[in-house]
Amino acid sequence: MFSLLKELSKINELLLWIEGNYTLVALGTQIKKYKYILQLQELYKKQTEKYVLGRIVNGAEMIFMPEYNRSVLYQVWFSLKRGRSFTK
DSSP: OHHHHHHHTTSTTOEEEEESHHHHHHHGGGGGGSEEEEEOOSOOOSHHHHHHHHHHGGGOSEEEESSHHHHHHHHHHTTOOTTSEEEO
């Protein structure tokens, strides 16, 4: 996966769409090398999940959430700026 990302990073306008916590955990902080949009479906309550998200979520170009109340919780949990968390 990382070799593919390295090859794709040669594209100037590369923007990754990352869906889900498992993908984020797999990519870890390597994702910070790229521009990315996060699509988060669930509330991640475990401390390890929140820790990983906390290190990554503020670097996202945009955060897409399927439901308003969840987006508000993420705004509070991670001190997100208004307008960076979106719902369907």
